[in-house]
Amino acid sequence: MDTRRPSSTSEMQVTSIRLEAELKERLRELSGEQGYQTLIREVLWQFVEQRLMPLEKRSSSQTPLLSQSDIRVTFDAIAQREEHCAITGQPIRPQQPMKLGLTTTGELVPLSA
Known part of the structure; x- marks a missing residue:
């Protein structure tokens, strides 16, 4: 667990957020x-931590695998160095055809062709 995260609710601040009834139910x-x-806090922490550490600086064990729904659009590309597919984790060798995927968070990620 990240040491920056409060361990009890007494260390947290109250914040009001408006959510649609259907979203809250889901x-x-x-x-x-x-x-x-608790789920919302976990999701927000993951988002913040991923934003603070760009994809290039994450080790393959830190890079969470994405799902197809995380990709907004893909572009054909040729790998210039060894990469790993952001969905499958499979290696992509230099000079191998690949795709670049634009995620819903605005990051470009390598994808297997």
């Missing part, structure tokens, strides 16, 4: 026993 369904507020 979050409750997804969160199960942990509760939707």
Whole structure:
């Protein structure tokens, strides 16, 4: 666990956020026993930590694999160095055809052709 994260609710600040009723209900369904507020905190921490560490600086074990729904558009490309597919984790060798995927968060990621 990240040491920057508060370990108890007494160390947290109250923040108000407006959510659509349907979104709140879906979050409750997804969160199960942990509760939707905990789920929202976890998602926000993951987002912040990923934004603070660009893809190029992450080791392959730190780079979470993406799903196809995370990709907005793809472009044909040729690898200039060894890469790893952001969806499958498979290596992409230099000079091998590949695709670049633009994610929903605006990052370009390598994808297997």
